[in-house]
Amino acid sequence: QSTLVIAEHTNESLTPITLNAITAAKRLGGEVSCLVAGTNCDKVAEELSKVQGIAKVLVAQHDVYKGFLPEELTPLILATQKQFNYTHICAGASAFGKNLLPRVAAKLDVAPISDIIEIKSPDTFVRTIYAGNALCTVKCDEKVKVFSVRGTSFEAAPVSGGSANVEKVTAPSPVGQSEWIEQKLTKSDRPELTSAKVVISGGRGLKSGDNFKLLYDLADQLHAAVGASRAAVDAGFVPNDMQVGQTGKIVAPELYIAVGISGAIQHLAGMKDSKTIVAINKDPEAPIFQVADYGLVADLFKVVPELTEALKKK
Amino acid sequence: MAALRALVGVKRVIDYAVKVRVRPGGGVVTDGVKHSMNPFCEIALEEAVRLRERRLLQEIVVVSCGPQQCQETIRTALAMGADRGLHVEIPAPQYDSLGPFQVAKILAALAKKEGVSLVLLGKQAIDDDCNQTGQMTAALLDWPQGTFASALTLEGEQLTVEREVDGGLESIRLRLPAVVTADLRLNEPRYATLPNIMKAKKKKIEVLKASDLGVDLSSRLAVERVEEPPQRQAGVKVETVDDLVGKLKEGGLI
Numbered sequence: 001q002s003t004l005v006i007a008e009h010t011n012e013s014l015t016p017i018t019l020n021a022i023t024a025a026k027r028l029g030g031e032v033s034c035l036v037a038g039t040n041c042d043k044v045a046e047e048l049s050k051v052q053g054i055a056k057v058l059v060a061q062h063d064v065y066k067g068f069l070p071e072e073l074t075p076l077i078l079a080t081q082k083q084f085n086y087t088h089i090c091a092g093a094s095a096f097g098k099n100l101l102p103r104v105a106a107k108l109d110v111a112p113i114s115d116i117i118e119i120k121s122p123d124t125f126v127r128t129i130y131a132g133n134a135l136c137t138v139k140c141d142e143k144v145k146v147f148s149v150r151g152t153s154f155e156a157a158p159v160s161g162g163s164a165n166v167e168k169v170t171a172p173s174p175v176g177q178s179e180w181i182e183q184k185l186t187k188s189d190r191p192e193l194t195s196a197k198v199v200i201s202g203g204r205g206l207k208s209g210d211n212f213k214l215l216y217d218l219a220d221q222l223h224a225a226v227g228a229s230r231a232a233v234d235a236g237f238v239p240n241d242m243q244v245g246q247t248g249k250i251v252a253p254e255l256y257i258a259v260g261i262s263g264a265i266q267h268l269a270g271m272k273d274s275k276t277i278v279a280i281n282k283d284p285e286a287p288i289f290q291v292a293d294y295g296l297v298a299d300l301f302k303v304v305p306e307l308t309e310a311l312k313k314k
Numbered sequence: 315m316a317a318l319r320a321l322v323g324v325k326r327v328i329d330y331a332v333k334v335r336v337r338p339g340g341g342v343v344t345d346g347v348k349h350s351m352n353p354f355c356e357i358a359l360e361e362a363v364r365l366r367e368r369r370l371l372q373e374i375v376v377v378s379c380g381p382q383q384c385q386e387t388i389r390t391a392l393a394m395g396a397d398r399g400l401h402v403e404i405p406a407p408q409y410d411s412l413g414p415f416q417v418a419k420i421l422a423a424l425a426k427k428e429g430v431s432l433v434l435l436g437k438q439a440i441d442d443d444c445n446q447t448g449q450m451t452a453a454l455l456d457w458p459q460g461t462f463a464s465a466l467t468l469e470g471e472q473l474t475v476e477r478e479v480d481g482g483l484e485s486i487r488l489r490l491p492a493v494v495t496a497d498l499r500l501n502e503p504r505y506a507t508l509p510n511i512m513k514a515k516k517k518k519i520e521v522l523k524a525s526d527l528g529v530d531l532s533s534r535l536a537v538e539r540v541e542e543p544p545q546r547q548a549g550v551k552v553e554t555v556d557d558l559v560g561k562l563k564e565g566g567l568i
Contacts, residue, residue, distance in 0.1 A: 067486065070449070071458050095479040099461050102414070102449035111415035111535050114444045124538065129442050130334040134342055135543050141534040177458040178488045181474070185482040194480075198567075222568065233498065240464070240478050240499055246443065247354075247498065249480070255567045265333065266440075272546055276567055278558065293549035294561050306555040311568065 001030030001122060002084065005054075006077065006091040006100065008068075009036060009044040016195045017092030019156035021149040022051060026157065027119050028088055031055045034164075037065045037076055037171075045166050051157050054164040062171035067180020070100045075172040077104050083169075086144065088122070093148035093250075094194075101148050110142035115250075117153040131246040132269035151194055152252035152273060186241055190216075193242070196225035198255045201244050201271070202237070203229035205260020205281065205300055209237040214304045215259060221311040227251065229261045245270035260300045263288030280304065317372030318468075318490070320362045320432040321425050322396065323417070324378050325352040326387040327441040336542045341410075351387050354436025356394075357496040360503040361466060362434050363395035370468045373397050375428055379417050380404050385519055392514035393506035399519035400424060404531070411533045414442070416524075418450035423527035425455060430491070432473075437462050437495040448495035458488040462497040 003025040008015040018034075025032045033056040036045050045059045058080060064072045077100075081089065089104065091097035093115040105112035118126035120137065125147060129136045140147075193199065200215050200222070212226065219226050227244040228237065244251055246266040256274035261267060263279070263286055271277070272291055279292035282299050289295040296303060328334060329348040337343050351359075365371040376396040378384035381404065388399035402420050404412055425433050433452075438445035452459035460466075460475030464483065467474040473488045478497045506514070524531050552558045562568045 067484070069486065074453070095462060095477075098445050099449065099459070102446035103453040103459065105446075106415065106418060106450035106453035111413055111533065112446060112450075113535070114446060128543070129540070130328070130342060131440065131443065132543060133334045134336050135541050136537055137539040137541075139536045139538050141536070178486055181485040181487055183479070183482065183484040230498070239482065240497070241480060241482050243498075246440065247438065255562070266330070276562075276565060277546075277549075278562070289551070290548045291546040294558055295549065295551045296553075296555070296558055297551060303555050307558065310555055310559045 001028065001087045003028055003030060003032050003088040003090065004080065004084070004086040005032060005034045006089070006097070007034045007036045007044065007048060008092055008094060008096045009038060009041060011038045011041050012043065014044050014047050015092070015094065015096070016156060017094050017151040019051065019159065020151040020154040021090050021092045022054065022157040023154040024116070024119060024149040025088065025090055026053045028122050030087065033058060033084070035060070035077065035080055037073055039063055039066050047159070049164040049166050050160050050162050052160070052162045053157060054162055057164045057166045058169045059166060060169045060171045064171065064174040068096060069178050069180055070103045071175045071178045073100055074103050074107055075175065078107055079172050080169060081108065081144065088145045090147050090149055093150050097148045101146055105146040108144050108146065110144050110146055112146040112148070113138055113140060114148050115150050116147050117150050128269070131266045132272065133265065150250055152250055186239055190219055191223065191225045193225045193227050193244070194249050194251055197253055198222045198224035199227050199244070199251050199253045199274070200224045200257045200259065201227035201229060201261060202232055202259050203261030204231040204235060206232060206237060212238060214301070218304055218308045221308055229264070229267045231264070258288050258292070259304060261288055262286045263291065318370065318431040319373040319375065319429065320365070320371050320434055321421065321428055321430040322359045322362050322374055322376045322391070323421055323435045323447070324355040324359060324376050324387050324391045325436070325439050326378060326380055326384050327352045327439055330440055336540055340540050342540065349383065351390055352436050352439045354438060354496055356503040357498070357500050358434040358436050359391055359394055359396060360501045361496060364501065365468060366395070371432070375400060375430065377402060377421065377424055379412065379420055380409055381406055388519055389514055390506060392517040393511040394504060398517055401519055401521045402524060403521055404524060408531055412531065413533055413535055414444045414446040415450055416529065416531050416533060418447050418454055419529045420524060420527060421447070421451045422454035423529055425451070427527070432491065433493045435493070435495045437497050448493050452493035455491070455493070458492045460486060460488055460492060460494045463494050464497050464499045466494065466500070
């Protein structure tokens with residue numbers, strides 16, 4: 001038994017969810033290898049070689065991996081699989097992993113399993129369905145088990161103490177069906193949403209995108225990331241990459257503060273594993289209060305600035 | 315430019331507003347529960363209709379895989395603007411084990427049979443939350459994929475897709491034929507109007523079986539158990555900001 005983890009990275013550094021996927025891979029038992037494909041990713045390979053519990057880091061460098069297109073990465077993963085015969089292939093359940101793994105699985109003639117939250121045994125996994133309203137235990141009899149890992153459900157693997165071998169692998173010839181053009185990333189000095197210790201999210205109650213400034217001010221006091229409900233995204237207040245929920249990001253910080261969010265099922269799916277939940281909403285009947293540890297029934301436009309001030313004094 | 319045709323998948327799911335309940339014997343309660351078209355499939359279909367309105371597409375074929383009731387979902391799609399429907403009928407016992415991989419095999423076979431240049435799907439279904447079908451359909455066809463699309467530009471054989479990724483947006487260019495999956499902000503689907511609902515009744519729905527397409531529906535994934543997630547207990551209400559700050563300090567959270 002052996003597992004291949006597809007590393008997600010920026011060529012500069014490893015994306016944190018890869019460490020969660022490595023922990024899941026280790027839990028299966030057997031040897032764990034990582035595949036790093038990029039344009040100039042020696043740094044990432046070195047970073048990975050120090051992560052605890054990895055036997056081998058495979059590196060493929062080629063200009064064709066610019067933008068990490070699944071059309072180009074899939075043949076590389078298939079070639080790697082042919083060479084080493086892994087029993088399991090996994091990656092984090094991020095936009096990268098979700099885009100790539102089903103393509104790999106279909107080419108291997110196996111059905112993949114998305115976004116697992118628990119490993120019962122090497123062939124049995126737990127995942128959520130219906131926006132987290134039910135847990136589904138799936139047994140997989142495929143010859144290769146391909147799955148993506150929910151980052152918040154597995155600890156990050158320690159980033160020091162390991163000493164994996166780094167090996168080069170040859171990139172197959174380019175497919176050339178697709179081309180990466182550009183990336184427009186939202187600039188932010190705040191921590192990244194899925195790995196932040198504190199997350200503050202705003203909903204339709206914020207009334208406008210400008211009013212999110214109230215949350216940014218509060219976030220600056222708590223070193224928090226700022227998220228949003230789907231309603232706030234739909235209303236055009238903020239971009240979609242801030243969405244927390246079933247179809248956005250899944251977060252599980254130490255502290256989650258929901259401001260002006262009613263608590264639709266699909267939002268709860270993205271945050272109900274947070275350790276402590278605070279809800280601020282003027283409607284005492286809002287369903288968010290049913291999952292909140294501390295609820296404050298109040299006008300957010302009054303109490304959020306008060307809270308920011310109180311924390312400044314602290 | 316040669317006129318293109320598109321295949322759009324529409325899945326019948328429990329309506330997004332229904333609070334899903336786990337059945338004691340396994341599975342979730344579906345009897346007597348409102349069903350509708352998966353919201354992401356609606357967005358995919360709307361995009362196809364807009365492309366046809368701009369004369370970039372010649373024909374839109376919609377397909378749904380499942381029991382008899384899927385024809386209602388197909389009718390809705392026809393009323394929204396699709397030209398004709400395909401119902402791949404899958405009887406109830408087999409439908410229980412039908413997963414994205416089997417559906418992808420059906421869609422790939424149909425894309426070839428119908429000679430389409432574009433397969434438009436939702437990025438995920440809100441029942442199984444798998445987010446796999448589009449990627450696998452693309453793989454089986456060896457076509458490029460534009461997943462989580464928030465904007466599409468079609469020029470000749472070139473399709474530019476703006477995608478929702480974790481840190482923001484990215485743009486890719488695909489050579490047709492291709493598979494695209496729709497994310498939330500691609501468009502806002504229209505409502506079917508009464509005259510269009512009436513017209514849709516005259517449009518054709520062809521019924522097929524998976525075996526007609528040479529697709530084997532057997533699955534090597536088995537659901538062992540479906541259960542309720544642990545419930546979170548509601549906590550306490552605090553009266554003032556100071557109370558809240560006090561509680562958070564007690565918990566060592568700030």
